[in-house]
Amino acid sequence: MTASNRLLVATGIFHPEAGGPATYLYRLLPQLQQHGWDIRVLTYGDAPVDGYPYEVQRIPRVFLPLRLWHYNRAVRPLLRWSDLVYAHMVDLPLWGDRHAPRVLKVVGDQAWERAVRSGWVSPTTDIDRFQVQRYSVQAEFFKRNRARQVRAMDGVIVPSEYLRRMVIGWGVAPEKVKVIYNALPPELERPTQTQTEARTELNLPQDAPLLLTVARLTAWKGVDHLITALKQVKDVHLLVAGDGPERPRLEQLAASLQGRVHFLGRVPHERILLYMRAADYVALYSGYEGLSHTLLESLYVGTPVIASDKGGNPEVVQHEVNGLLVPYVDVAALTTTLQGAFSGDTRQKLAANTHHGMERFYFERMIEATAMHLASFLA
Structure with missing residues (x-):
């Protein structure tokens, strides 16, 4: 050429x-x-x-x-x-x-x-x-x-x-x-804060199990399934970053969870990375993803992921290595996965392997x- x-x-x-x-x-x-x-x-x-x-x-x-x-x-x-x-x-x-x-x-x-x-x-x-x-x-x-x-x-x-x-x-x-x-992108910088420091800066509770999802709030993003599963998982808080037409319905669905679902609205990208550092897991239980940048960014930050087994997600998430894959739609399986994710040393083991396979990206x-x-x- x-x-x-x-x-x-x-x-x-x-x-x-x-x-x-x-x-x-x-x-x-x-x-x-x-x-x-x-x-x-x-x-x-x-x-x-x-x-x-x-x-x-x-x-x-x-x-x-x-x-x-x-x-x-x-x-x-x-x-x-x-x-x-x-x-x-x-x-x-x-x-x-x-x-x-x-x-x-x-x-x-x-x-x-x-x-x-x-x-x-x-x-x-x-x-x-x-x-x-x-x-x-x-x-x-x-x-x-x-x-x-x-x-x-x-x-x-x-x-x-x-x-x-x-x-x-x-x-x-x-x-x-x-x-x-x-x-x-090559200019993407990991947050320098520890998880504790990130939670302090974002005014998040230090001792609460935190799950973060980042998505435009449309029907196929599966945020409703996360909220439904959370009703059977004690103590875990869900942070929802994003906006969209489904938000009123999702807020109504979350009303019975006594303040454990927090709608953040649209969040600037650099703050999203800080929220990822503060969270225990980033969840993306969507019905379709070509190749999710949200999953890539979470793993880059060092936060393990919980994702549906749809679309390109299995090409990013290696089950029980750098995250957990869940059949879609199976709210019972999602509930069981969330319960296991926040028990024992599961999070620690997954977080240690978030770099695994990232050279492909x-x-x-x-x-x-x-x-x-x-x-x-x-x-």
């Missing part, structure tokens, strides 16, 4: 907006420049932001048909300019020149997300069942459309083996799908793997 190779990054969201894809690209692209890529970014966005070492063009989020038209008009000359297209969502209007190979990063199932958001399926619909079961006409249309777009790509990058299996289930050839694990490894894989399309 020479320094003249030109990479078009087509996305729907970009820095400084919040969200995993925006943050991922913001950290990745300067590293790809060091590998010789000339980069241009096309994204949706309502205001120009300067200061990037590459060109960023933003398309205003006007009403949908006009938004697609503006995006496609902007992308056409970029498609002719590029040697490779790296797309970060389906449904982008990349209509035009096809001389450059196209690679798509898939971090979830946009058809399932849209079906849940639009009310075409229940908010608790299992994402794995969604792949094989038939639903409404609208849901099936978006499932077919998503699969067609992904199959048309020259390559697909996913952040977990779980998502690789899902994408292959859409009819994508297995040899097209590459797993590159997401990584913790080093930032440098992700950069090298991504750069090499993208370059392979130009060989």
Whole structure:
């Protein structure tokens, strides 16, 4: 690959907006420049932001048909300019020149997300069942459309083996799908405080068993199951960091626990790490995770985790080594796991192994793997 190779990054969201894809690209692209890529970014966005070492063009989020038209008009000359297209969502209007190979990063199932958001399926619909079961006409249309777009790509990058299996289930050839694990950012710093000091700083009780969950409060995040299980687990307090549409229902469900569930609302990221240090465990009992940064960050901080066995969680959590995996949905099993987690020296043993397997999620490894894989399309 020479320094003249030109990479078009087509996305729907970009820095400084919040969200995993925006943050991922913001950290990745300067590293790809060091590998010789000339980069241009096309994204949706309502205001120009300067200061990037590459060109960023933003398309205003006007009403949908006009938004697609503006995006496609902007992308056409970029498609002719590029040697490779790296797309970060389906449904982008990349209509035009096809001389450059196209690679798509898939971090979830946009058809399932849209079906849940639009009310075409229940908010608790299992994402794995969604792949094989038939639903409404609208849901099936978006499932077919998503699969067609992904199959048309020259390559697909996913952040977990779980998502690789899902994408292959859409009819994508297995040899097209590459797993590159997401990584913790190199600038991430562990809290310097001890667990005792962290609890003091956060005004948390020193002697209470503490469980922390960090999530947007939606139905598939499973916070309701944690609260239900806690009714059978004495003395343990649950800290809930995050907000979302389920919060009123969750607060009502927790009302009988006599102040043992604490809703923190949205917490700044640097404070989340401090809460992780203060907690005995971080719990993520969700029905879907592609590859959870929350689990990675908790293990990096040194706090063991309790997670559902869904999605990419088993690729991060090694049962009874650095955490505990629990079948989903099985509130009885979750209750038993929580009881065992806070008894004896279980926590101490798990905490001693939180570093186990973390080398797979080093930032440098992700950069090298991504750069090499993208370059392979130009060989």
